[in-house]
Amino acid sequence: xxxxxxxxxxxxxxxxxxxxxxxxxxxxxxxxxxxxxxxxxxxxxxxxxxxxxxxxxxxxxxxxxxxxxxxxxxxxxxxxxxxxxxxxxxxxxxxxxxxxxxxxxxxxxxxxxxxxxxxxxxxxxxxxxxxxxxxxxxxxxxxxxxxxxxxxxxxxxxxxxxxxxxxxxxxxxxxxxxxxxxxxxxxxxxxxxxxxxxxxxxxxxxxxxxxxxxxxxxxxxxxxxxxxxxxxxxxxxxxxxxxxxxxxxxxxxxxxxxxxxxxxxxxxxxxxxxxxxxxxxxxxxxxxxxxxxxxxxxxxxxxxxxxxxxxxxxxxxxxxxxxxxxxxxxxxxxxxxxxxxxxxxxxxxxxxxxxxxxxxxxxxxxxxxxxxxxxxxxxxxxxxxxxxxxxxxxxxxxxxxxxxxxxxxxxxxxxxxxxxxxxxxxxxxxxxxxxxxxxxxxxxxxxxxxxxxxxxxxxxxxxxxxxxxxxxxxxxxxxxxxxxxxxxxxxxxxxxxxxxxxxxxxxxxxxxxxxxxxxxxxxxxxxxxxxxxxxxxxxxxxxxxxxxxxxxxxxxxxxxxxxxxxxxxxxxxxxxxxxxxxxxxxxxxxxxxxxxxxxxxxxxxxxxxxxxxxxxxxxxxxxxxxxxxxxxxxxxxxxxxxxxxxxxxxxxxxxxxxxxxxxxxxxxxxxxxxxxxxxxxxxxxxxxxxxxxxxxxxxxxxxxxxxxxxxxxxxxxxxxx
Numbered sequence: 001x002x003x004x005x006x007x008x009x010x011x012x013x014x015x016x017x018x019x020x021x022x023x024x025x026x027x028x029x030x031x032x033x034x035x036x037x038x039x040x041x042x043x044x045x046x047x048x049x050x051x052x053x054x055x056x057x058x059x060x061x062x063x064x065x066x067x068x069x070x071x072x073x074x075x076x077x078x079x080x081x082x083x084x085x086x087x088x089x090x091x092x093x094x095x096x097x098x099x100x101x102x103x104x105x106x107x108x109x110x111x112x113x114x115x116x117x118x119x120x121x122x123x124x125x126x127x128x129x130x131x132x133x134x135x136x137x138x139x140x141x142x143x144x145x146x147x148x149x150x151x152x153x154x155x156x157x158x159x160x161x162x163x164x165x166x167x168x169x170x171x172x173x174x175x176x177x178x179x180x181x182x183x184x185x186x187x188x189x190x191x192x193x194x195x196x197x198x199x200x201x202x203x204x205x206x207x208x209x210x211x212x213x214x215x216x217x218x219x220x221x222x223x224x225x226x227x228x229x230x231x232x233x234x235x236x237x238x239x240x241x242x243x244x245x246x247x248x249x250x251x252x253x254x255x256x257x258x259x260x261x262x263x264x265x266x267x268x269x270x271x272x273x274x275x276x277x278x279x280x281x282x283x284x285x286x287x288x289x290x291x292x293x294x295x296x297x298x299x300x301x302x303x304x305x306x307x308x309x310x311x312x313x314x315x316x317x318x319x320x321x322x323x324x325x326x327x328x329x330x331x332x333x334x335x336x337x338x339x340x341x342x343x344x345x346x347x348x349x350x351x352x353x354x355x356x357x358x359x360x361x362x363x364x365x366x367x368x369x370x371x372x373x374x375x376x377x378x379x380x381x382x383x384x385x386x387x388x389x390x391x392x393x394x395x396x397x398x399x400x401x402x403x404x405x406x407x408x409x410x411x412x413x414x415x416x417x418x419x420x421x422x423x424x425x426x427x428x429x430x431x432x433x434x435x436x437x438x439x440x441x442x443x444x445x446x447x448x449x450x451x452x453x454x455x456x457x458x459x460x461x462x463x464x465x466x467x468x469x470x471x472x473x474x475x476x477x478x479x480x481x482x483x484x485x486x487x488x489x490x491x492x493x494x495x496x497x498x499x500x501x502x503x504x505x506x507x508x509x510x511x512x513x514x515x516x517x518x519x520x521x522x523x524x525x526x527x528x529x530x531x532x533x534x535x536x537x538x539x540x541x542x543x544x545x546x547x548x549x550x551x552x553x554x555x556x557x558x559x560x561x562x563x564x565x566x567x568x569x570x571x572x573x574x575x576x577x578x579x580x581x582x583x584x585x586x587x588x589x590x591x592x593x594x595x596x597x598x599x600x601x602x603x604x605x606x607x608x609x610x611x612x613x614x615x616x617x618x619x620x621x622x623x624x625x626x627x628x629x630x631x632x633x634x635x636x637x638x639x640x641x642x643x644x645x646x647x648x649x650x651x652x653x654x655x656x657x658x659x660x661x662x663x664x665x666x667x668x669x670x671x672x673x674x675x676x677x678x679x680x681x682x683x684x685x686x687x688x689x690x691x692x693x694x695x696x697x698x699x700x701x702x703x704x705x706x707x708x709x710x711x712x713x714x715x716x717x718x719x720x721x
Contacts, residue, residue: 001096003082004111005071005089006052011225012063013052018044018231034245038238044231048218051091064090068352073344076351080105085348086389086397088355095221114224121220129276136177136185139166146192150184153194157250159201175279176200179209195247195259202246203278208239216275350382351401354389358476362424362432362675364573365391365470365477367531370419370436373464393471393478415464416440421529421576422707423508424638425680427714431471432679433482433509435707438464461489465707467509469714482704483712505584505656506707512684514698515590519597519688521698522586524705525680526658527638530578576678580660583640588654596648598689603639603681610676612639634676 001007021040028036052064068088075085081104083089096115103109142150142165154161162176164183171187174196182204184197203209215232222228244263248256359365372387385404392400418438425433440462467483487506511524589595603612611633640659649655686698704712 001091001093002099002111003080003089004107004114005067005083006091007096007111007114009052009064009067009089010048010091010094011222011228012067014044014048014222015225015227016063017047018228022231022234034238034242038235038242041235041238044235045214048221049094051094064356065349065352068356069345069349072351072355073348074107076344076348078105078107080107082108082111085351086355086401087394088352088358090356117223118220121223122217125216125220125275128274132177132274132277135170136166136168136183139168139183139185140188141166142186149192149194150197153197154201157198157201159198159205161201162204173279174200175277176203176209177277179207179213179276182209193262195251195255196262198250199243199247200278202243206243206246208243208278209276211239212236212278213275346382347385347401350386351389351397354386357390359391359478360476361574362470362477363529363531363575365479366421366434366436366468367419367573369466369468369479370421370438370531373415373436373438373466374418376415391477391479393473393480396480421531422506422582423510423524423526423680424529424675424678425509425525426682427469427471429471431469432675433704433714434468434470435509436466436468440464463487463489463707467704467706467712482714483706483710485706485708485710487708505586505658507584507705507709508680508707509704510680510702511584511705511709512700512702514686514700516688516696516698517597517690517694518589518591518595519599519698520586520588520590520654521599521686521688521700522584522656523601523684523686523700524584525638526582526584527678527680528578528580528582529576529678531573531576579637579678581638581640583642583659584656585644585659586654586656587644587649589649589651592651594648594650596691598643598645600643600687600689602641602685603636604683604685605636605676606682607676609633610636612636612641614639614641634674636679636681637677638680 001010021044025037025040071083071089072085075083081101082099096111096118098115099108099111103112147165150165151161153159162184163178163181165186166183167186167188167190169188171185174184174186174190177183177185184200184204186192215235219229219232244259247259251259359368368387368390372384375381375384375387381404385401388400388404389397415438417440418436420437422435422437423433427433441460463486465485465487466481467485469480469482471478471480506526507524508526511522513520513522515521583601585601587597587599589597613635615633642659683702684700686700688696688698690696704714706712
């Protein structure tokens with residue numbers, strides 16, 4: 001725990017679990033044995049030791065979102081050194097870690113006060129235990145018949161003997177002290193009662209002193225939470241009740257009643273809870289409850305132990321381990337029109353939700369980024385903020401929030417459909433480059449626009465493209481915009497099908513160029529991918545083209561259920577659900593006369609495990625491989641290994657055209673697999689064969705390109721690193 005919010009997350013989760021267990025104990029007070037009544041606290045122990053929100057799996061009683069929302073609202077107005085409104089404050093460990101810097105806000109000071117409290121309480125308990133140990137050291141060793149009687153009892157009951165047995169004048173009741181060299185302490189001159197000694201020896205056998213120290217450590221960590229202190233007291237009482245049950249199971253008849261009278265005699269004793277010590281007397285109120293339990297004593301069947309274990313296991317799954325869920329719950333979706341002022345509490349909720357649901361896959365990061373622009377038109381201003389912040393680098397989150405606050409208005413002429421992703425390519429390191437597309441028709445343009453269609457002609461369609469870089473950030477993936485491009489499709493884009501969009505010769509993020517023997521070649525991988533719901537609003541775009549005037553996107557006639565805009569950015573989306581391989585090829589005859597060429601293009605990867613479609617097919621259909629073992633390679637769906645026999649080209653003639661390949665689509669998860677299946681080649685080898693049959697290799701040089709052929713830089717470099 002590194003700030004006060006992590007402390008609150010941990011103690012709130014533990015408090016709710018403890019409250020639930022207390023209620024459960026009350027309901028089953030007479031139904032289950034003291035073993036269950038005490039053993040159920042194992043669930044609380046796990047809840048206290050497992051960091052709240054561990055693994056991003058919410059539990060049944062989960063307040064993570066509400067604490068994170070409170071943190072975001074408070075920290076937005078502060079400049080804290082130990083916490084930020086843009087990063088989740090889920091503890092990585094159940095213990096505090098002292099910060100390195102100086103405090104800069106009241107929340108920082110609160111955390112330092114908490115840390116000081118932990119240290120002071122720990123020191124207090126240690127000093128108390130040391131003082132008690134020193135007093136016991138001065139005790140008188142018990143020898144002779146009294147020691148022999150205790151040894152006989154331990155032998156008959158098959159219980160361990162303490163290292164030391166001493167008498168002390170100040171002791172009022174027997175107790176066991178110490179974990180390394182345990183000692184049994186008796187009051188001076190106390191008449192030996194085997195039932196009381198049996199109780200203490202059972203504490204020794206079941207290592208209850210260790211349990212007491214563990215509870216003490218938890219008291220220190222949660223020193224400011226009186227409810228948990230009450231629960232820790234209840235845990236100690238249940239531990240004593242269980243020890244009573246174990247004693248009674250070893251006694252018969254009158255001895256059981258005598259044991260109850262022994263407890264009753266201790267009812268007025270003041271119990272002092274000292275770490276490292278167990279005592280039969282733990283306060284008058286607790287002793288009375290134990291007397292009532294003794295009156296209800298019965299032997300429980302052996303099968304109850306299995307039942308109790310199953311209950312504890314089930315509770316642990318629900319209260320500690322939790323269950324996986326989708327990234328954003330339905331209750332977090334917030335709709336607001338453009339006239340509504342920004343609500344600070346909704347901003348805080350949105351940022352808190354985003355901090356808990358960062359994108360964990362490349363596809364999920366791209367999907368969230370794409371839907372951010374999509375929600376700008378559909379008045380989902382908080383959905384828009386959620387999408388942007390889910391996939392933004394943490395250091396950019398303040399700027400993202402500021403930009404969103406300044407540009408939250410809804411333009412009437414927004415992008416109606418998207419997102420779609422194109423040209424996923426390695427950035428030369430651990431990340432990827434990709435193009436994210438959105439589309440809209442031209443209906444809201446001026447009638448004077450030369451592209452205004454004639455009657456019965458299709459509306460031109462504009463596109464917006466962000467060329468982005470997807471990079472790993474620990475366990476998550478972030479998206480950074482590198483370039484922005486807009487353009488127009490003159491024809492009816494709906495005829496091509498946006499999910500398999502390859503009919504336009506737009507460049508991908510990386511273009512390879514080279515020339516040999518008068519033939520200039522350019523290659524740009526342009527495979528198309530979709531995630532989640534596919535291309536959102538595709539049919540809406542068609543209806544915009546076919547309808548008269550403005551049409552409310554939420555009231556289309558015949559609207560299918562799957563056409564409803566998705567509110568879930570799905571940052572944990574595992575993979576792409578639609579794919580269509582593509583390659584933009586440009587060829588140009590740079591000579592001053594007509595010529596004929598043959599060109600062979602072969603994709604290459606630095607990773608030897610990646611196989612082209614052709615290589616995978618050869619392995620599959622070869623006589624020695626009836627099916628390809630997974631460990632032998634990864635089939636790349638983006639690869640195009642092609643050979644062109646060109647018709648004669650005139651002097652200076654240039655032709656640009658898209659080349660398509662294999663593709664497919666399916667439900668969510670249908671295309672799950674390693675990223676090597678989808679990324680474009682790291683480079684190509686190109687061989688030109690002229691009319692004389694001479695084979696000439698083409699040296700290719702890469703550059704970063706936008707869809708219209710423009711260029712951009714990455715880390716100051718024009719080509720891949």
